[in-house]
Amino acid sequence: xxxxxxxxxxxxxxxxxxxxxxxxxxxxxxxxxxxxxxxxxxxxxxxxxxxxxxxxxxxxxxxxxxxxxxxxxxxxxxxxxxxxxxxxxxxx
Amino acid sequence: xxxxxxxxxxxxxxxxxxxxxxxxxxxxxxxxxxxxxxxxxxxxxxxxxxxxxxxxxxxxxxxxxxxxxxxxxxxxxxxxxxxxxxxxxxxxxxxxxxxxxxxxxxxxxxxxxxxxxxxxxxxxxxxxxxxxxxxxxxxxxxxxxxxxxxxxxxxxxxxxxxxxxxxxxxxxxxxxxxxxxxxxxxxxxxxxxxxxxxxxxxxxxxxxxxxxxxxxxxxxxxxxxxxxxxxxxxxxxxxxxxxxxxxxxxxxxxxxxxxxxxxxxxxxxxxxxxxxxxxxxxxxxxxxxxxxxxxxxxxxxxxxxxxxxxxxxxxxxxxxxxxxxxxxxxxxxxxxxxxxxxxxxxxxxxxxxxxxxxxxxxxxxxxxxxxxxxxxxxxxxxxxxxxxxxxxxxxxxxxxxxxxxxxxxxxxxxxxxxxxxxxxxxxxxxxxxxxxxxxxxxxxxxxxxxxxxxxxxxxxxxxxxxxxxxxxxxxxxxxxxxxxxxxxxxxxxxxxxxxxxxxxxxxxxxxxxxxxxxxxxxxxxxxxxxxxxxxxxxxxxxxxxxxxxxxxxxxxxxxxx
Numbered sequence: 001x002x003x004x005x006x007x008x009x010x011x012x013x014x015x016x017x018x019x020x021x022x023x024x025x026x027x028x029x030x031x032x033x034x035x036x037x038x039x040x041x042x043x044x045x046x047x048x049x050x051x052x053x054x055x056x057x058x059x060x061x062x063x064x065x066x067x068x069x070x071x072x073x074x075x076x077x078x079x080x081x082x083x084x085x086x087x088x089x090x091x092x
Numbered sequence: 093x094x095x096x097x098x099x100x101x102x103x104x105x106x107x108x109x110x111x112x113x114x115x116x117x118x119x120x121x122x123x124x125x126x127x128x129x130x131x132x133x134x135x136x137x138x139x140x141x142x143x144x145x146x147x148x149x150x151x152x153x154x155x156x157x158x159x160x161x162x163x164x165x166x167x168x169x170x171x172x173x174x175x176x177x178x179x180x181x182x183x184x185x186x187x188x189x190x191x192x193x194x195x196x197x198x199x200x201x202x203x204x205x206x207x208x209x210x211x212x213x214x215x216x217x218x219x220x221x222x223x224x225x226x227x228x229x230x231x232x233x234x235x236x237x238x239x240x241x242x243x244x245x246x247x248x249x250x251x252x253x254x255x256x257x258x259x260x261x262x263x264x265x266x267x268x269x270x271x272x273x274x275x276x277x278x279x280x281x282x283x284x285x286x287x288x289x290x291x292x293x294x295x296x297x298x299x300x301x302x303x304x305x306x307x308x309x310x311x312x313x314x315x316x317x318x319x320x321x322x323x324x325x326x327x328x329x330x331x332x333x334x335x336x337x338x339x340x341x342x343x344x345x346x347x348x349x350x351x352x353x354x355x356x357x358x359x360x361x362x363x364x365x366x367x368x369x370x371x372x373x374x375x376x377x378x379x380x381x382x383x384x385x386x387x388x389x390x391x392x393x394x395x396x397x398x399x400x401x402x403x404x405x406x407x408x409x410x411x412x413x414x415x416x417x418x419x420x421x422x423x424x425x426x427x428x429x430x431x432x433x434x435x436x437x438x439x440x441x442x443x444x445x446x447x448x449x450x451x452x453x454x455x456x457x458x459x460x461x462x463x464x465x466x467x468x469x470x471x472x473x474x475x476x477x478x479x480x481x482x483x484x485x486x487x488x489x490x491x492x493x494x495x496x497x498x499x500x501x502x503x504x505x506x507x508x509x510x511x512x513x514x515x516x517x518x519x520x521x522x523x524x525x526x527x528x529x530x531x532x533x534x535x536x537x538x539x540x541x542x543x544x545x546x547x548x549x550x551x552x553x554x555x556x557x558x559x560x561x562x563x564x565x566x567x568x569x570x571x572x573x574x575x576x577x578x579x580x581x582x583x584x585x586x587x588x589x590x591x592x593x594x595x596x597x598x599x600x601x602x603x604x605x606x607x608x609x610x611x612x613x614x615x616x617x618x619x620x621x622x623x624x625x626x627x628x629x630x631x632x633x634x635x636x637x638x639x640x641x642x643x644x645x646x647x648x649x650x651x652x653x
Contacts (some may be wrong), residue, residue, distance in 0.1 A: 052176040084500040
């Protein structure tokens with residue numbers, strides 16, 4: 001199990017456009033990735049490819065989230081997803 | 093000739109042929125089971141395929157759209173195949189539920205979850221329901237809900253419009269909007285006003301019109317006529333002339349006899365300000381600084397604030413920009429300033445009063461405004477919201493002067509400030525009437541309660557009288573200190589004339605309203621405006637005030653307003 005933390009950089013938090021971009025990026029991976037707020041237990045983690053899950057997570061600007069994945073290439077995949085979350089996607 | 097009457101929500105007169113929105117998708121009956129010949133596996137494959145088709149269609153529409161509509165559609169497209177939505181439906185199919193019913197229930201529970209999250213998420217619940225209806229239509233093999241395709245422009249008739257429809261509504265293809273449902277604040281009304289399309293809502297019976305029927309729509313009167321004749325054709329031609337002149341504001345607000353009333357814009361940030369300047373605004377009468385920071389959990393830094401304010405100032409070089417300090421509280425909470433547990437937020441610590449509970453925020457904001465002002469050539473005025481007493485006005489003015497801001501003023505929203513404006517103006521350099529809050533406090537009626545809408549009219553004679561008293565206070569003070577209006581009242585071309593007649597010096601409004609307000613104002617002399625103001629103040633109630641003033645303004649009929 002690989003695990004990475006990321007701080008949400010988008011000014012509007014992880015919904016609207018930033019959530020679309022992130023969910024689409026996860027959807028392109030062959031491995032399953034989960035996302036949870038840092039303060040939530042791991043068993044509450046949600047499917048990171050689901051825009052609806054991301055929206056219900058309600059992560060705001062500055063919140064720390066935990067990404068988890070298993071399998072081949074999990075580390076590299078999480079690394080690129082962390083970068084995405086730490087970019088202000090709303091500004092682009 | 094057949095006639096339909098509804099509520100006119102966006103002015104304009106047009107003749108065109110009807111296209112009906114496809115009927116909304118009916119709910120698959122509760123407990124609907126898979127057909128005997130269909131296995132859950134087959135139904136699941138069909139559901140996933142239908143979801144993919146819907147996603148592709150929404151994606152295609154997203155590619156054609158621009159700006160905010162594009163991102164809404166991109167998000168909606170992703171929802172169509174979302175694992176949360178589909179997995180729940182697949183589980184139901186496994187128990188023998190039909191695919192249509194399964195996606196229907198799954199969509200309902202997702203929408204409810206979003207709805208319960210409130211705010212922005214609650215708005216997205218509608219998008220989930222739209223996606224659900226599209227998937228069911230695809231499974232049934234019927235026309236997907238949405239704007240009909242047509243080579244020639246048409247009058248769109250619908251029950252009501254969903255955000256996903258309005259997002260792709262092409263104003264070059266749609267001549268007018270007519271709905272059998274909805275109300276003056278419905279999504280249909282808002283989009284029609286934003287696009288400048290004539291629109292009538294709540295016109296019962298229009299769903300029976302057949303496609304291709306020629307109709308006449310009057311978005312001001314709120315009527316639709318089948319089989320228009322010469323009279324209607326003349327009205328359309330007249331409107332076309334008016335629309336051409338109404339679409340532009342010439343940049344100088346004045347009465348027919350040349351009494352100048354600068355028309356200023358209400359803006360929430362730099363993007364708004366640039367638009368307002370392009371529309372001819374003579375300055376900014378209200379910069380709502382809290383709108384730059386609504387999504388924030390923490391106080392923005394001085395540097396961030398300087399950038400936000402300077403963006404607005406730079407759109408109006410050499411012109412007046414009135415900055416309102418953070419107006420947090422009640423309907424606009426800011427986590428770093430307001431206490432969400434107050435039992436009565438409208439009467440609580442809001443506006444200027446937050447300086448009592450969070451000292452320092454206001455001082456830092458004034459520093460940021462002064463810094464941004466020094467770096468631009470705009471003439472910057474500053475005002476505090478929710479001032480109730482002369483002592484508060486004096487304290488605020490002193491803080492402004494310490495920060496290096498020379499023109500401190502206050503909002504008049506609390507009736508006590510209207511009554512005491514003469515003494516308040518000995519401390520402040522100007523006042524600006526916030527008619528929305530002034531109305532809610534004068535009538536003791538919550539702005540957000542639909543049931544109290546009649547009490548919440550700025551046409552209430554008591555509200556108009558308080559405006560009159562505020563002007564009288566300025567005259568009594570003796571130094572010609574300006575009295576402006578920056579509430580919704582100033583955007584109503586009819587009420588704007590009354591305000592000018594009451595002695596208000598400037599009107600500030602959303603930039604789209606400036607052309608209509610400017611046109612009506614130019615049709616009256618100052619003396620006529622004063623007579624109309626007298627009529628309104630002496631009316632028995634808000635309806636009578638409005639009706640009497642309208643009757644004296646023939647230009648309204650001419651302009652279709």
